[in-house]
Amino acid sequence: MEGEARQLIVMPASLEDVRIKRLPSRAYYIADFISEEEEQVLLKKIETAPKPRWKQLSRRRLQTWPSDLNKDTLLDSPLPTWLTEPVISRLLSYQMSVEDGEKSKKLVPNHVLINEYLPGQGIMPHKDGAAYYPVVCTVSLGASICLDIYGSKEDGAVEDQPRWRILQEPRSLLITAGELYTDYLHGIAEVNEYVDLNPTTVSNWELLRSPDEIVNGKLERRTRTSLTYRHVIKVSKLGAKLGIFGKR
Numbered sequence: 001m002e003g004e005a006r007q008l009i010v011m012p013a014s015l016e017d018v019r020i021k022r023l024p025s026r027a028y029y030i031a032d033f034i035s036e037e038e039e040q041v042l043l044k045k046i047e048t049a050p051k052p053r054w055k056q057l058s059r060r061r062l063q064t065w066p067s068d069l070n071k072d073t074l075l076d077s078p079l080p081t082w083l084t085e086p087v088i089s090r091l092l093s094y095q096m097s098v099e100d101g102e103k104s105k106k107l108v109p110n111h112v113l114i115n116e117y118l119p120g121q122g123i124m125p126h127k128d129g130a131a132y133y134p135v136v137c138t139v140s141l142g143a144s145i146c147l148d149i150y151g152s153k154e155d156g157a158v159e160d161q162p163r164w165r166i167l168q169e170p171r172s173l174l175i176t177a178g179e180l181y182t183d184y185l186h187g188i189a190e191v192n193e194y195v196d197l198n199p200t201t202v203s204n205w206e207l208l209r210s211p212d213e214i215v216n217g218k219l220e221r222r223t224r225t226s227l228t229y230r231h232v233i234k235v236s237k238l239g240a241k242l243g244i245f246g247k248r
């Protein structure tokens with residue numbers, strides 16, 4: 001664009017450079033995954049999506065693309081271009097490092113959940129389950145938020161306190177995979193402000209873009225939107241055959 005300086009996105013050469021080493025295997029954090037301009041385009045697309053796309057839940061609202069799963073199965077249908085470019089192309093440049101050693105086929109994300117959290121809203125600790133290949137790629141928009149990671153007690157109940165906290169800044173990418181995906185739970189606390197954020201309590205502190213946004217360990221919550229990219233394992237070709245789900 002003439003007269004406007006475009007932000008240059010410099011990606012780390014290897015995911016290993018951005019691995020969150022304090023966490024169980026595996027999590028990666030890239031602070032500047034998309035530019036401010038790309039962030040604004042995505043926010044606008046999300047905001048102007050047809051109203052019925054939004055599902056209002058008690059503590060957040062949600063869009064599901066291309067569609068909800070039925071019995072853990074996705075009806076084959078393309079994601080709209082605004083969800084694939086630039087995010088999926090950039091993700092694919094790291095694909096080989098993300099997938100498990102014995103699998104060699106490229107896993108292209110085929111499902112995106114968009115969650116919007118107002119200050120004070122969140123999501124209970126949970127696992128994402130077996131419908132997905134165990135990798136989640138989360139792009140954060142609008143504001144920072146903390147993802148808390150919980151272990152399970154011997155009886156299977158969720159531990160009372162999170163073991164780790166990951167701070168996700170706007171325009172960042174967080175990849176969680178492997179044991180961290182399968183053996184631990186994640187959640188977002190329903191708070192208006194975070195306290196006690198520091199290099200000891202924030203697992204990805206060294207990888208943050210702007211730790212100076214945190215003053216005296218405090219960070220006020222603002223509206224944060226996430227795009228979580230996943231690969232649904234079971235895909236039904238019915239949708240593609242009928243040709244009715246491919247509209248963008």
Ligand SMILES: O=C(O)CCC(=O)C(=O)O
Pocket residue numbers: 113115123128138147186187226228
């Ligand atoms: O918004 C996030 O970062 C987390 C979303 C999440 O846990 C989920 O959709 O299962």
